[in-house]
Amino acid sequence: MxxxxxxxxxxxxxxxxxxxxxxxxxxxxxxxxxxxxxxxxxxxxxxxxxxxxxxxxxxxxxxxxxxxxxxxxxxxxxxxxxxxxxxxxxxxxxxxxxxxxxxxxxxxxxxxxxxxxxxxxxxxxxxxxxxxxxxxxxxxxxxxxxxxxxxxxxxxxxxxxxxxxxxxxxxxxxxxxxxxxxxxxxxxxxxxxxxxxxxxxxxxxxxxxxxxxxxxxxxxxxxxxxxxxxxxxxxxxxxxxxxxxxxxxxxxxxxxxxxxxxxxxxxxxxxxxxxxxxxxxxxxxxxxxxxxxxxxxxxxxxxxxxxxxxxxxxxxxxxxxxxxxxxxxxGRLDRIVKLEEKRIALPALEQALASHAWVSEARLGVVRERRAYLGVLAVLSAAGLQALREGGRRALTETLREHLRGHCEALALPRRWRLLGQLPLNAQGKLPQARIDELLAAPRGKEPELLAQHRSDDGLHLDLRVPPDLAFFTGHFPRSPVLPGVVQLDWAVQLGQRLLNLPPRFAGMEVIKFQQLVRPGDQLSLTLRFDSTRNKLHFAYHNLDQQPCSSGRILLDGPIATEPEHA
The missing domain is CATH 3.40.50.12780 (ANL, N-terminal domain)
Known part of the structure; x- marks a missing residue:
């Protein structure tokens, strides 16, 4: 050269x-x-x-x-x-x-x-x-x-x-x-x-x-x-x-x-x-x-x-x-924390957790409430996601806590878990400790992950991922989490109001069908089409195999006040 x-x-x-x-x-x-x-x-x-x-x-x-x-x-x-x-x-x-x-x-x-x-x-x-x-x-x-x-x-x-x-x-x-x-x-x-x-x-x-x-x-x-x-x-x-x-x-x-x-x-x-x-x-x-x-x-x-x-x-x-x-x-020496006068090396615990077949990556931080304790952001492997779907969140986290017992004192066992599809790295490919602690302090999310969007003659098409740790899975059902149908309706309305010119008020629904279960980590395609003459939002969810999950029409009412986001 x-x-x-x-x-x-x-x-x-x-x-x-x-x-x-x-x-x-x-x-x-x-x-x-x-x-x-x-x-x-x-x-x-x-x-x-x-x-x-x-x-x-x-x-x-x-x-x-x-x-x-x-x-x-x-x-x-x-x-x-x-x-x-x-x-x-x-x-x-x-x-x-x-x-x-x-x-x-x-x-x-x-x-x-x-x-x-x-x-x-x-x-x-x-x-x-x-x-x-x-x-x-x-x-x-x-x-x-x-x-x-x-x-x-x-x-x-x-x-x-x-x-x-x-x-x-x-x-x-x-x-x-x-x-x-x-x-x-x-x-x-x-x-x-x-x-x-x-x-x-x-x-x-x-x-x-x-x-x-x-x-x-x-x-x-x-x-x-x-x-x-x-x-x-x-x-x-x-x-x-x-x-x-x-x-x-x-x-x-x-x-x-x-x-x-x-x-x-x-x-x-x-x-x-x-x-x-x-x-x-x-x-x-x-x-x-x-x-x-x-x-x-x-x-x-x-x-x-x-x-x-x-x-x-x-x-x-x-x-x-x-x-x-x-x-x-x-590991990093600046990621050693003290809990009740005990020194805990977070990188060592992260490595121990990632050695389990259900975990691809993990990051630990301190949750500071009345009493400080550890929390973890855990990226599930394919096997971990399957365990979550088949046994539920509590069974998964208890199994992982039990795995960690051989690597640390009981004081260091994480008490708060956030289950992720991937780590939310910044533009530099990093996840600063301050961001880890911030995510652990926040409540579990309620929104889908929007992967892609495009328009065609038959409507707006959105590619979504269902977060594995969605708050709506709690109680629905404990050992076999399923996305509630009402949440699918709510997502269709919220995404439609964000990306399309829609009236603001829910006024009813028609021909609602639920055909396939939606589980943690599923990827979905959502098609939205708004009939402005009848004020009806047509929605249809499909899974990766193009099987229909749910569909129907949502009636809306009220004046259109704002411009949508670009889609």
Whole structure:
């Protein structure tokens, strides 16, 4: 591959090299857009630029434009109101699709600045992370740190990747996606896919467009990749990278069996950059140049060329080192809680719970009421969901509590359970402890999970999932939970009022039929059609086998006062 130094990418080398497609962007086009946008930023006097762009091609143009203009860049984790409120005092301009923000297209209308080399020590990038507590924080990096890291990645895996196109399921707003999806292939002469590909079927579709490809994936995606994919075709993947959280061992083994290779797991953080990697083994190997040690508490300390010179990053990861320098992760030291003066390591209990055949993943937190106790978010496996359907919630949770008795004192047995289809990870693939505690404090939900929606000539079509821990299953029935028919009616009305122009008041129902039971975890399709001449909402639920579950007509009354949400 033809390597280009990060600091020289705005100079006139290999102009026709294709960086990404749909739409195509060559190196010459990238340079021209970046230099035009740099001129616009200078004209506006921008010294601090916040950038949030889903398109990785646009993102890299914005980064190099800011650096050429002498501006620092902040990459916020999202565009939520509280995020903007937090960071707006620290920036001069927002570049994003948000209404009122600057757009890259408008910046690129200026006459370009002259090409110039960048100063790796002057160009600054700030990343935003939620951290383990959920409190947002800013991490400042110099371009030299990113340059050191992409050079290290190329030395380690460049020959194996060759000219593979980098296809990612993770956002480029965060350190893992930014480095692996954009900065590394930009320097190495590989193409990348502009938009993240978060679903297995989409990953397959995009991969088929390239003769050689590699995946920059999250554990959340990799553990959802099932038998319905064309695995012989996908086995052409050069490398599967995984980072952002722990990849379950059974998911890693499944990928090895289907693809003929173990995924490359990356350990790191926004603060440290890459720390270590492993492939098909329990122990981690530090990246070249990264020096690791443990403090008096057994917590990992990092010295690295990806950190400021001379800085030692103190982590809260407990480790055990082998004689050859490889190490085992033992869990987070900052996730040790005290209950009645007893110290309880939450990661150890989570691992013990996930060792049961009914549980895929678990996260524990503290419920603080009159007396503090532990609660758990448990993602059920297929066997666990079947146990819930056949024996009920109480039998399932008591079985899991009994399983934990061999791993902890009675004081540490969870008393509150929330049963999930998947963990509610944030945009960075994390689930901060503050969010875990918040979910445990909240009551059990009463709404379906809306997976997809589209319109056709015969109405509005919604794909729904019935949460396994729905509050309405209580008492209906204790040992064989079934979704009540009245809830199905209520969901049809509520979703219709949210997404269609419907009168607000229930006035009756007609021809109501209940034909199939709806159970925890079921996926349903719901078709809604409103007859405005008769004020009747026609609804029909079907299961995945297209068997009818329930249907009928709901009479509504009253004036239509609001516009519906877009569907």
């Amino acid at each position: 033809n390597w280009s130094n990060l600091e020289h990418l705005l100079l006139d080398e290999q102009p026709e090299r294709l960086l990404c497609q749909a739409p195509d962007m060559t190196l010459a086009q990238f340079r021209h857009q970046a230099l035009c946008a740099a001129a616009a930023l200078q004209q506006r006097g921008v010294r601090r630029l916040a950038v949030h762009l889903e398109d990785a091609g646009e993102l890299v143009v914005a980064l190099f434009a800011a650096w050429r203009a002498g501006a620092s860049v902040l990459l916020p984790a999202d565009l939520q109101a509280q995020t903007r409120e937090r960071w707006t005092p620290q920036v001069d301009l927002w570049l994003s699709p948000h209404a009122g923000d600057a757009s890259l297209a408008e910046l690129c209308t200026s006459a370009p600045l002259a090409p110039a080399a960048l100063d790796l020590d002057a160009c600054q990038l700030s990343l935003c992370t939620s951290g383990s507590s959920g409190e947002p924080k800013r991490i400042d990096k110099r371009l030299r740190q990113l340059d050191n890291e992409v050079r290290g990645l190329e030395r380690l895996w460049g020959a194996q990747l060759g000219d593979a196109c980098m296809i990612g399921s993770v956002a480029a707003q965060h350190i893992y996606g930014l480095l692996f999806r954009v900065m590394w292939p930009l320097c190495a002469g590989r193409q990348w896919v502009r938009l993240p590909v978060p679903f297995p079927e989409d990953l397959q579709r995009v991969s088929r467009q390239y003769p050689r490809f590699a995946w920059v994936a999250s554990p959340a995606l990799l553990k959802r990749m099932g038998d319905n994919l064309d695995w012989p075709a996908l086995s052409a993947v050069r490398r599967v990278f995984s980072s952002g959280g722990a990849l379950p061992g059974d998911a890693a083994q499944s990928l090895q069996q289907r693809l003929g290779q173990w995924p490359c797991e990356i350990l790191g953080s926004s603060e440290t950059g890459g720390i270590a990697w492993r492939q098909g083994q329990p122990l981690w190997q530090a990246f070249d140049g990264v020096q690791l040690s443990g403090d008096d508490q057994g917590a990992l300390q990092v010295r690295s060329p990806y950190l400021p010179v001379g800085h030692v990053e103190q982590t809260a990861d407990a480790v055990r080192f082998e004689a050859d320098g490889r190490f085992e992760l033992l």
